[in-house]
Every structure is written in C-alpha cells, then in structure tokens.
Amino acid sequence: MALPRHFVVFILQLILVPLAFNLCNASHGLKNGFYRKTCPKVEAIVRKKTAEYISKAPTLAAPLLRMHFHDCAVRGCDASVLLNSTQNNQAERDAFPNQSLRGFQVINGVKSALEDKCPGVVSCADILALVARDVVSMIKGPHWKVPLGRRDGRVSIMDEALNLLPPPFANISSLKQQFASLGLNAKDLAVLSGGHTIGTAHCFSFSDRMYNFTGQGDTDPTMDPNYIAHLKKKCSPTDVTTIVEMDPGSFKTFDEKYYTLVAKRRGLLQSDAVLLDDIETKAYVKQQALTHGSTFFKDFGKSMVKMGKIGVLTGHAGEIRKHCDFVN
Template sequence: MATDQKILSFLFLQLVFVLLVSNIGNAKGLRIGYYHKTCPSAESIIQKATYRVISRAPTLAAPLLRMHFHDCFVRGCDGSVLLNSTTTNLAERDAIPNLSLRGFNVIDAIKAEVEEACPGVVSCADILALAARDSVSMIHGPYWEVPLGRRDGRVSILNQVFAELPAPFANITQLKQMFAAKGLNLKDLAVLSGGHTIGTSHCLGFVNRLYNFTGRGDTDPSLDPNYIVKLRQKCKPGDTTTLVEMDPGSFKTFDEAYFTLVAKRRGLFQSDAALLDDPETKAYVILQSSTKGSTFAKDFAESMVKMGRIGVLTGNQGEIRKHCAFVN
C-alpha cells in the first residue's frame, strides 16, 4: 500500500510539473497592449461596455469574476466556458457548478461591439479577462494590467468541470492539490478565495452544513453556531432558489471583510472554512482580518494576473471566435 501511495504521489508531482511547464510556456505569448496595433480601441470598448453594465447592475461584477475563474480552472483561460453545448457534445456551461453562472449575455454583447470595430481580432477569452478586471475595479476593487493575447479554445467538455474546478465542498487537501495543478500556491488560494467578498450563493451551496452535515441530522462544527441560526432563518432544507450574501453587509463592495468572516468561522462554504485548516492560509486570513493596512487589494491583483495565465492558448493555437458561444 505504501509503495502504491508513493507511485501515486510521484505521478501527481509529474502531472503538476507538466502543467506548470505548459502554463509557463504558453503564457510567454501574452503581453500588455497586445492589441495596440491590431485593434487599438479594444480595451476602451470593453471597459466602457462593462461600465455601462456595472453602473446599472453592480451585482453582475461577482458573476463576471466568477465566470473568469471557472473558465481558467477548466482547460485554462481559453473561453471554453462560454461555448454552448451541441447535439454531439455537452459543454462546460451545462455542468451543475456552472448552471448558476450569469453574464454570458454581457460577454456576447461586448464581443459584438468589439467585432464591429475589429472583426476577427480580439478573443472571447481576452474579453472575459478584461471584463472581470474592469467590473471588479468599478466596485472599489483593485485594478491590474491584463496581459493579452489569449486565443479561444475549440473544445469544451462538461465532465472536465467536476475534475478541475474547486467545489464549495472541498477540503484543504483537495484545494491545495487543485491549485497546485494550475501553478498557483497557497497564498494564491487564500487570496483568490477572497473573491467571495462579493456576490451571493444559492442555499444549495452550503445548506448541508446547516442540517445534515454527516448524514445524521447534524451541523458543521467548523461553522459558528450563532451564524447557523441566522442562516437557517434564510435557508430551509431543500431550498434551491433563495440567495444569500457571501459577505453580509458589503457583498456589493470589494473589500477585505471576507477574511474577518472566515476568521470568525462565518465563511459560507466548506472551502472558506478550510482556509483555517492550513497554517499558511490561516495566517493570511488572520493577517488580513486584523490589519488596517490590508494588502488584499494588491495581492488579489497579483494572483489574478497569475490565474489569467493558466493554460492559455497563444500564437496559432485555437482560434478567434466570431461568436463566443460557438466555434467558427
């Protein structure tokens, strides 16, 4: 048994190494100002279009950020989450974790504007990366330079979502492995989890922690009992429609309040609570929850740039889709 475990560990490390080499190699094709000559108005068009949306509906910032995350963690940041299923293939967006994604129409509308200005030049993957950045910036979050030059993938497979996308039920061991496989470290794990400072979740994402955590009608001991009482007032067993703020009181504002919640054992998901189960991620949570001069904004910007380089297609790989929901 011990030998088998060593072999599995060795194979896992080999896989991580291969993915890292692949990610680093392709990411070199990205650069700031990539469209400066081929479509100089691209970033301005995307920023203005995103502003129009977020100024009317600021709660869409969280879904756009989440969509970018879901895209990058499955097959890399290649816009594959935007593709529709076909009669012969079930795509990522129809996997259960992605059924609650919103903002596809926003990306499609921005793409149409960009196509009108510069046909066949700007990828959907780059538009999604920029829209996520711009929407976060517009709700008092950090701004970061987005290296561009991603190409759009032509493949989107539903079952890959379950294998590659971290789940809200994930424990710290699973989270560490899934982030490491994408070239992200423990700090990135803690920082990117902080994206839960904005947005909402359906009760379905955490209701098991309130009523039937181990199948014996019990609650999750890692969740503050007083918070359980409040959440039970909002979420009844079997509730699939009610939305709950992930960062109560400031779910529309990008700030470090998420870490204060996690430190108080009030993170909504098991994956939030899991940050307290590793010394390094716990230290980051405690630091950001207790420091007035928080580094979270700066850290988030840096981790988002790293995440945006995961498994990108560049050069002659992939394509530039005419419509984000369909391959050419």
C-alpha cells in the same frame, strides 16, 4: 424538491481526477499592449461596454469574476466555458457548477462592440480576463494590468468541468492540490478566495453545514453557532432556490471584509471555512482581518494575473472566435 445531491457527490468523487493536459504551461505570447496596433482602444471599449451593464446590474460582477476562474480552471483560459452545447456535445457551460453563472450577455455585448471596431482581432478569452478586471474595479476593488494575447479554444466538454471545478464543500487538502495542478500556490488560494467578498450562494451549497454535516443531522462545529441560527432562518433543509449574501451587508462592494468573516468562523461555504485549517492560508486570513486588508488589493491583482496565464493558447494555436458562443 430534493437537493441535487447526486450532482454534488459526483463532483466530489471526480474533483481530483488528474488533468489530461498541462495547464501550467508557459504563457509565452501574453504581454501588455498586445493589441496596440491591431485594436488600440480595446481596453476602453471593453470598459465602456462593461460599465453599461454593471451600472444597471452590479450583482453581475461576482458571476463574471467567477466565470473567468471557471474558464481558466478547465482547459486553461481559452473561453471554453462560453461555448454552447451542440447536438453532439455537452459543453462546460451546462455542467452543474456552471449553471449558476450569469453575465454571458455582457461578454457577447463586449464582443459585438469590439467586432464593430476591430473585426476578427480580439479573442473571447482576452475579453473574459478584461471584463473580470473591470467589474472588480467598478465596485471599488483593485485595478491591475492584464497581459493580453490569448486565443480561443475549440473544445468544451461538460464532464471536464464536473471533474475539475472545486465544489463548495471541498477540504483544504483537495483545494491546495487542485490549485497546485493549475500552477497556483496556497497564497493564491487564500487571495483568490477573497473574491467571495462579492456575490451570493444558494442554500443547497452550504445546507449540510447547518443540518447534516456528518450525516447524523448535526451542524458544522467550526461554524459560529449564532451564524448558523441566522442562516437557518433563511434556508430550510430542502431549499434549492433561496440565495444568501456571501459577505452580508457589502456583497456588492469589493472589500476585505471576507477575511474578517472567515476569521470569526462566519465563512459561508465550507471551502471558505477550511482556509483556517492550513498554516499558510490561515496566516493570510488572520493578517488581512487584523490589518483591514492591507495587502489584499495588491495581492489580488497579482494572483489574477497569474491565474489568467493558466494553459493559455497563443501564437497560431486555437482561433479568434467571431462569436463567443460557438466556434468559427
């Protein structure tokens, strides 16, 4: 089976297409305790329901965290990534970068539990933000306060996800540019990349680094040769099914080991490795590797809150979906 290179090339060509709307707009309307009167037990309900899934399948934590980022990076944090395609529209969910997302049943399960207690009150966008926080804390990661009050969007377009989500082989310049378009800086990039301490990646997302880095059948010179040899035992050049741990040995635990790996030139994806190509991101990687993640947990919570405010709909904008998979 051939590698889906046409998809990958298409993403790379379009990655820097300018946003057609302002994702860096104000987050007015988000606040802690937003549902204090309308659904006072919202966070307890979300955490309990999420724990039911994560206790049985801890590997869902990584795709659920990734789902929140993939949502916020396209049209802002409006739960547009959750919408199903229709006969007349292909939605974000079916874009190639989103086809590996898992855990939609968790979001729907949480939504159902909230609808039982507080019908028509809590948005799917807020659920995504809370679930992302909770799954991280459930696997020994940090816990942070999530400002709430997002509303759900009504539009989801597959091509926008293709255009705007960073590919695994992005260079540092394109990554910084895309994050800047979202109102996130170089430190946020380095911090949020630390989310790769959990989860897995398919071989095809990094196979060029092992087999054809510049199109000449060569390997990535920035990658530890011993790590390349290890990965070649797992992935053949045309492998599209095998998955590899992002953080070998602790990919189910949220910790600081990602930075130690990147510092040793063992970042799995090219987008991990290129953190060493920028003064600021490299300094952050080295600092966390040397200090065993002394500030990583605190930094991660701050960057997640910042990310969770991208392009939000508040007030009377959007809607509160009754079901997260389709508009009302």
